[in-house]
Structure formats: C-alpha cells, structure tokens
Amino acid sequence: MPITDTTLIARSLKARLFSTVTTVAVVGLGVALMLVLLGMRDAGEKAFSRGKGNMHILVSGAQQDPMVTVLNSVFYSGSPRNYLFITKRDELLANNPLAWAIPTQLGDSYRGLPVMATTPEFFTLFEPADGAPWRFAQGEPFDAPFEIVIGAEAARIRGLEMGDRVSLTHGTPKRGEEAHVHEEFVYEVVGVLEPTATLHDRAVFSDLTSSWILHAHDRRLNESGPDISLTTEADLIDEDRKITGLYARVLTRPGMALSAIYQSAFNTLRQDPTITVAAPDQEISKLFTIVGNIDQIIVALAATVLVVGAITVMLVLYQAMEQRRRQIAVLRVLGCTKPRIFGLVVTESAIIGAAGAGVGILLSVLGARVVADIMYRRLGLVIEPGFEPRIVLGMAVGTIALASVAGIIPAVSAYRTSVIRNLRPAA
Amino acid sequence: MAGSNADTKTPETTHAGALEITDLAFAYPGQREPLLEIASFACGAGEQVLLAGRSGAGxxxxxxxxxxxxxxxxxxxRVAxxxxxxxxxAARDRFRGRHIGVVFQSFHLLHGFTALENVMMPLAFSDIPAKEHEARARALLEELDIPRAGALPENLSIGQQQRVAVARALxxxxxLVLADEPxxxxxxxxxxxxMDLVQRVCRQHGAALLCVSHDPSLVDRFDRSLNLAELNTASPAAHTQTA
Incomplete structure (x- = not known):
C-alpha cells in the first residue's frame, strides 16, 4: 500500500490516541447536547399538546390561574383549588354553543396515581389525542358507581387487571403523610385502556357519583360521628355534587377541528366570574414560551460546549505540532510541500470534527431515548424525539467546519515550521 | 520556475552534472559580510566528493x-x-524530494512509521507511480539487508536504522545524495x-555523493576531497559572527 495523506493523518491521530479520543469525546458531547435539545424541544411541545385531545375549552372553579388549571386538569399536576357544582355544567351547555362539557373531579389518588372521577362520556366524546378515540385493551367504560377504568401505564405499574378490587385514597398524601384510604368503599376494575401516549395513561378513572358518595361519607362522619351507615347515592345532597373541571368542546362541523364561533364562545365564557376559562392550546404555548427562554439558555450552553470542543481540538493539535516539528521538517526535506502540510493538519482537525459529529449523533439518539424513557416513566409524557435529517446534517457539517477552522492556527504553525532549525542535531 | 516538468527528469537534466554552484554568495539577514562566497564548484554525475571543514565554517x-x-x-x-x-x-520542495537524497547525522527516521514506510515516504511526495512505491522500497531494504521491513525504527539497531535512512535517501x-556528518x-x-554502505549504495545507484564532514579519516575514500575554506572566499570574520 502506498503512503497517502490518509496514512499520514491516521498515524498522527494514532500517535496521540488518548488526546484524539478525548477531543472526539468533547466534540461529541457538544453535538449530542445540541441535537438532544433541538430534537426534544418540538417533541416536548407536541407531547404536551397531545393530552388536551379534542377539548377546546377547560372550565374550572373561579379565580384560578388558567395555566395552573390546565396543568391540574389535563396533566394531573396537583389538584384544582376551587370547585364548581355539577349544575353549572347544565347552565353552560344551555347558554353556550358547546357540543359537550364533560365533568371531571380530581383530588383523590390510588397508590400515588391520580384518580379522575368523571362520566362515561369521557370515553365516548373526549378523544385523548385529537382524532384518536379511546380504545379499551380489556373491558369497557364504567356505567355504575364504584367501577373504575385504568390507564394503560397505571395498569402496568400497579399490576391491575380486570376484576381487581381496590380502595381509593382521599387526596394525594405527600411523602411521610398517612394516606386516608376509604377502605369502606371498594371499586372494581371494569376496563383497561390502550396506551394513548398522554398523561391520561397514568390515571385511574372512576365514576363521578361514587366520588361524590365517598366525599359525602366524610361529610356525614363529620356531621354525625362514626356510627353512621355506609353512604349511598340516596344520601347525596346538592352540595356534595362538586366537580373541579369541565372538558368542553365548542360546536363544530363534522371533521372540523375548530369553528368560527370558538372565539366568541370563549370570550362569552370568560365573562362569567364564577368560573375560570382556559384554552389549553394557548396555555401550553405560553408554558413553552417560558420553557423556550430556559431552552435558549441551554442551547447556548450546548453551543458553548461545542466551541470549547473546537478550542480543545485547536490546543491539542497545536501542542501536537510543537511536538512534531522535527517530523514536519523531515517530511519537508523528503518533498512534502508547505501547502500539503497545512492541508494535512486542517484535514486532521476536520476528521476529529467528523468523528465528534458521528459520536455526537449516536450519543444523541441514545440520550434522547433515555430522556424519553425517563419522561415516560416519571411523568407519563410520551416524547418522540424527532431528529430532522436537515438539522442532523447541518449539525455534522457545522461541526466539521468548526473543527476545520480550529485547525487553521495549528496548520499555520506547521506551515511555518523552520526546516533548518528543527533538523539541527541535538546538542 | 514552478512548472509541471519541475520534478521530472528531462533529457536536458539527465546529462547535466549532479551539482553546479556558480558565483554563490550567502549572508544571513542582518549580516553585512557574506558567510559564503563560492566562485565555482561542481559535482559530476556519480562523483563522490568530501567537503571537509571545521565547525562553524559554513x-x-x-x-x-x-x-x-x-x-x-x-x-x-543547479542540481541535476x-x-x-x-x-x-512548493515546486522546490517537490524537486528536492525527487532529485536530492539526504542522509542525516541522526537519521531522522519518522517514528510511528515502519522501516518500509520510512523508505516509501519520499516516493509518496514524488511523481513516481504509486504502484511502484512498495516494490522499490522493499527492493532497497532487501539490498541493504533489512529483513524486518515492518519493524518500527525504535525496534531496529543503530546500524539498521542507518541503513533504513540510506535506503530512504535513495x-x-x-x-545527488547529501550526507551530513554521517x-x-x-x-x-x-x-x-x-561510510562503506553510503558510498557503495550511491555508486550502485549512480547517484553523486556530497559528504560533509570534519572527520579527516574520510579523505582518502572519496574521488575528491575539498576543504570548504579553500572554496569559500568570504571574509573569515563573517564565520566568527555565526559560529
């Protein structure tokens, strides 16, 4: 095999393998960070948007922050502070162009998982991802008190199956707190849902009436002491029939995502001081505007890592040139031209950049999978990181270009190596 | 000037002397008096010349x-x-690699490259077809009795290292082969x-040899021996400035 420029570069990289590997790793880390952040940014927003499904408007108790109510009611982050009475739903349906308004009540839990009390319409009218209705892996929606339906992930992590009988906890006990489990009321699992790639997968859905009964029982205990009979639907009074939210959809033509009357309906609803009205789409966008600012800082940090990587390439190569001056001088005597020496060093730098980009792309794919897995397991957020080929290619080309630029200073140093001075015999 | 024929052997150059120096003067930047002034010096094709001189003579x-x-x-x-x-x-670098072989005092073999690769190195920068490189290098190593073509220089004896350096020069x-205090x-x-090796191989390959040394024992081995002091007409004061 003849000696080529590739041979010369490969031997140079091999001669200082440790610094080559370290430099490639630093560049790769910068590339991976950038790609993961860029890939996850859109995926994160998509993941959040998915949970609100085909709902247009979220209604909740008065005087609450709309974003907080969306986080509470769609993403199960905490419980809404204020409540409404179920009669409000009928009033809103009667006076506004709403296709449906499904009552929800949050606040209870099952072994750390959120419980959403609702009506069977939740499974027939509401679609967790727009255009993709609920599908049952087993069973069907509840149609009687004390029946529950389990989200796919909730079933998996708590090992629940059809026919299992469980008791729910009042509220969500914080770490160290004793759970107030309503053992007197037993629920039966009547359905297990297919995964929807939303946070609903981690929830337990119970019949709304049974939730009212459960809370009415607490009321009756407070009022009459421990010797009361087990509460039934007959014991419910109007004040027991509370809800924490309404998933509502404005009337639309079949097949249309939104209608012209949406905005006027939204504005009319907002004038009602007894409720908080939120447009989940807008609130998610607002959330991502805030997140976006932090995101920009992180992207800037990743870019800094990348630039630091390029500087490392420059320093490593410059140091290598200092150590290889005699070798460069010998190559010049043997016929290697100055421009060729310059080209060899810049190419070596570009190769480090290319290797770093390759390592970075691999790391980013693995990293994104790990992050997506953690997000799903911890939060139930299904993030599908999208690596647009355009971005990946741009990143690779950019990294190689940056590394090539970083190689210019060492290359100039090599170009200017004095043959005479460096071939003098050692004293 | 730089041209495509700069590193090829044209008929004009083949019959010329290996080295011709005419009316040469050289002074380092900042020096008023030249360090070297040589009116005329030539080394014929295949001729072996020893250029002696004390340290600092130039x-x-x-x-x-x-x-x-x-x-x-x-x-x-003029070379060739x-x-x-x-x-x-760039043309001068290519010309040097192609027409001048150099044997350094301390060999200057390239570390990280095998004996074979060291010998192939000047070929890589030449216009000699790539398919001939390995065969040429192997033939030279065989001729110079280096059986371990794949060995790294640091794993060869001093004598073997010098033979690899001579093979690389040829x-x-x-x-023209230049030998600096070999x-x-x-x-x-x-x-x-x-010295036996360098001279024999140069003779076998028809290369002229200009050997620079201050070793007086080498005088009788060469076709011609000169003292640089005899050639150099520059003022001795200039030598002391750089010595």
Missing part, C-alpha cells in the same frame, strides 16, 4: 543552500541541471561500515 549552510532551504544572496545552485532557487516554494533514485554519531568501526 558546511551546514552550504548543504541548506544545496537543498534549497536557504536562498543565496547571489549566484546559482535545474536552478533550484528559481523554483517556487528511494527516488536521486541524482559518521559523527558512530564509533570509528561503525563509522567505516556506515
């Missing part, structure tokens, strides 16, 4: 001028019929062996 400077690493203040240095200093930087079949780092016995 022997290495003369070699650097002949290699085209320094530019003369005046005059010309080409005025080296009229070639541009890889491109140059018209015996300086060797004991007398090995010095003789080394």
């Amino acid at each position: 022997k290495s400077t003369l070699l650097n001028l002949v290699m085209g690493l320094l530019d003369p203040t005046r005059g010309s240095v 019929g080409r005025d080296l200093h009229r070639l541009s930087g 890889a491109c079949e140059p018209e 015996t300086a780092s060797l004991d007398p016995e090995n010095g003789i062996i080394a």
